[in-house]
Amino acid sequence: MKERYEIRWHGRGGQGAKTAALLFGDAACSTGKYLQAFPEYGPERMGAPVVSFNRISSQPIRTHIPVTNPDVVVVLDVSLVEQVDVVSGLNPTDGILLVNTFQGSQEIKKKLNFTGRAYTVDASKISLDTIGRNIPNTPMIGALIKVTQLLNIDEVLSDIRKKLEVKFRNRPEVIEGNIKAIEKAYNEVK
Amino acid sequence: MPQRLTKTANEVFAEAMRQINPDVVAAYPITPATEVVQIFSQFVADGKVKTEFVAVESEHSAMSACIGASACGVRTLTGTSSQGLAYMWEMLYIASGLRLPIVMAVVNRALSSPINIHCDHSDTMGARDCGWIQIFSENVQESYDNFLQAVRIAEHQDVRLPVMVTTDGFILSHCLEVVEVLEDETVRKFIGENPERKSILDVENPFTLGALDLQDYYFEHKRQQAEGMKNSLNLIPLIGKEFGDKFGRYYDFAESYKLDDAEIAIVIMGSTAGTAKDVVDQLRDEGKKVGLLKLRVFRPFPANVIQKALENIKVVGIMDRADSVNAISGPLYPEICTSLYDSDKKPLLVDYIYGLGGREVREEDIQLVFSELFNILKTGKTYNLKYIGVRE
Numbered sequence A: 001m002k003e004r005y006e007i008r009w010h011g012r013g014g015q016g017a018k019t020a021a022l023l024f025g026d027a028a029c030s031t032g033k034y035l036q037a038f039p040e041y042g043p044e045r046m047g048a049p050v051v052s053f054n055r056i057s058s059q060p061i062r063t064h065i066p067v068t069n070p071d072v073v074v075v076l077d078v079s080l081v082e083q084v085d086v087v088s089g090l091n092p093t094d095g096i097l098l099v100n101t102f103q104g105s106q107e108i109k110k111k112l113n114f115t116g117r118a119y120t121v122d123a124s125k126i127s128l129d130t131i132g133r134n135i136p137n138t139p140m141i142g143a144l145i146k147v148t149q150l151l152n153i154d155e156v157l158s159d160i161r162k163k164l165e166v167k168f169r170n171r172p173e174v175i176e177g178n179i180k181a182i183e184k185a186y187n188e189v190k
Numbered sequence B: 001m002p003q004r005l006t007k008t009a010n011e012v013f014a015e016a017m018r019q020i021n022p023d024v025v026a027a028y029p030i031t032p033a034t035e036v037v038q039i040f041s042q043f044v045a046d047g048k049v050k051t052e053f054v055a056v057e058s059e060h061s062a063m064s065a066c067i068g069a070s071a072c073g074v075r076t077l078t079g080t081s082s083q084g085l086a087y088m089w090e091m092l093y094i095a096s097g098l099r100l101p102i103v104m105a106v107v108n109r110a111l112s113s114p115i116n117i118h119c120d121h122s123d124t125m126g127a128r129d130c131g132w133i134q135i136f137s138e139n140v141q142e143s144y145d146n147f148l149q150a151v152r153i154a155e156h157q158d159v160r161l162p163v164m165v166t167t168d169g170f171i172l173s174h175c176l177e178v179v180e181v182l183e184d185e186t187v188r189k190f191i192g193e194n195p196e197r198k199s200i201l202d203v204e205n206p207f208t209l210g211a212l213d214l215q216d217y218y219f220e221h222k223r224q225q226a227e228g229m230k231n232s233l234n235l236i237p238l239i240g241k242e243f244g245d246k247f248g249r250y251y252d253f254a255e256s257y258k259l260d261d262a263e264i265a266i267v268i269m270g271s272t273a274g275t276a277k278d279v280v281d282q283l284r285d286e287g288k289k290v291g292l293l294k295l296r297v298f299r300p301f302p303a304n305v306i307q308k309a310l311e312n313i314k315v316v317g318i319m320d321r322a323d324s325v326n327a328i329s330g331p332l333y334p335e336i337c338t339s340l341y342d343s344d345k346k347p348l349l350v351d352y353i354y355g356l357g358g359r360e361v362r363e364e365d366i367q368l369v370f371s372e373l374f375n376i377l378k379t380g381k382t383y384n385l386k387y388i389g390v391r392e
Helices: A017-030 A078-082 A105-112 A123-130 A137-148 A153-167 A172-188 B009-020 B034-045 B059-071 B082-087 B089-097 B122-126 B140-155 B184-191 B218-247 B272-285 B303-310 B332-340 B363-379
Strands: A004-012 A034-039 A049-057 A072-075 A096-100 A117-121 B003-007 B024-027 B052-055 B076-080 B103-108 B133-135 B163-168 B176-181 B254-257 B264-268 B290-295 B297-299 B315-320 B348-353 B385-387
Touching: A004 A017, A004 A078, A004 A137, A017 A034, A017 A049, A017 A137, A017 A153, A017 B003, A017 B176, A072 A078, A072 A137, A078 A096, A078 A105, A096 A105, A096 A137, A105 A117, A117 A137, A123 A137, A123 A172, A137 A153, A137 A172, A153 A172, B003 B009, B009 B034, B009 B076, B009 B103, B009 B140, B009 B163, B009 B176, B009 B184, B024 B034, B024 B059, B034 B052, B034 B076, B052 B059, B059 B076, B059 B082, B059 B089, B076 B082, B082 B089, B082 B122, B089 B218, B103 B122, B103 B140, B133 B140, B133 B218, B140 B163, B140 B176, B140 B184, B140 B218, B184 B218, B254 B272, B254 B303, B264 B272, B264 B303, B264 B363, B272 B290, B272 B363, B290 B303, B303 B332, B315 B332, B315 B363, B332 B348, B348 B363
Parallel strands: A004 A072, A072 A096, A096 A117, B024 B052, B024 B076, B076 B103, B103 B163, B133 B163, B264 B290, B264 B315, B315 B348, B348 B385
Antiparallel strands: A004 A049, A034 A049, A034 B176, B003 B176, B133 B297, B254 B290
């Protein structure tokens, strides 16, 4: 892995793009890495396009600027690809594009005229099946780990389980649902 | 053992406040500092602190309640931002004039108008002459460390002045970073017991605080206040060294970064210092002799430290994240000029105003400043002020 890895999350207000970046950052910390996780604060409203960022590094991170040349772009809502230039700044050969959609990766690549590595997973369906609601952010963490190999999936699952156990101690079905969603997306992304 | 956690600057301010376990917190929420008191009030509700939390109706009342509490001799903390700090204005002077060691977290945000919720330093820069000590933070870790040290600085008997510890709005207040959080017991030992002070509630030993003070004694009291600020010049580095000896992170008035053999340098405060260090490294890799001075303490103004750090540099760019709107410069520039006036070797100084209202500061912007400085070094042709990253 290179020394610093940068991720940009695209979502719609309310889909959990910020939470995904925070959860992924937390998980990276638990594996001993340095990280930043921060959203872009604009006039965000429910449903409006939003962006959040991660930096993951083996060294302390000093910079405090938004990510403009990400190594990975994660898209939580496929309708955004028609609306936002999601591959902006993404390397056309090594860059990784990960999209929540039932479509195949070739279709997405064609639609975006993107030549790098593309992956898709139906995270909305996975979250509906496992959590009972369309909240694609946690399964997308599983898919992200698979395609980047940045973190160890078992370590991340145990870290997220610990965090969810604090937050949802009276709702064990939420904990199990989220863990299953992450595992399922990890296995199904292609 | 300290814990390695992920937290935002707002979260570490609240965490530090919990560990300090003050007697009184009076606060009113304001973006982007809302979480500081929101999280802390949860600690109060959960019984994790013994603090009397006063939920007031405005920042003016927040500072007034803090003044009342601190005048009773108890440990008092608060937090605010931007318009909230502006609304505290007259009470800020009263807190420092009465020598009350209140510690306040300030999340730097632009002042209206036009209304804006994002970072610049105009709020605390506007409060620069109100007699409060001001400490700036580069990242989340420094926000936490500075807040703990502030309690020691404020309460020291030679100083007895309120302290504001700042962090950059959103850029740090809402950015999750890895931070080392000390154990509660370690913090309690470091800050120590609240030192005994006179209390206005001590009916056995009555005294008057904040009385009318006209031509006869006002001047003497202001003179003493100035002495307290001067004394903090000795204390701040001692506390920073003690903190370093104990916890491994050393603090001083300023941090010199690759200045030793530098021909040109910038002076900068807050989160952009981190971005600028990366740029300094890139330029160093190209063989360019550049450096950076990060100013941590703005009040008291450490003029001697700055003179020593900068007098051998040929051209210095001063990065102001606020504008004094005075047709000359931002607020940092004249103070740096003052520091160097007595020096035999005066570097050329140029002011750069940047990042107002949260305008993104890219590496390219800092590279541009350095290339301007190199140009001045080469041609000797200089100017006073340039605005960076603005459409004009």
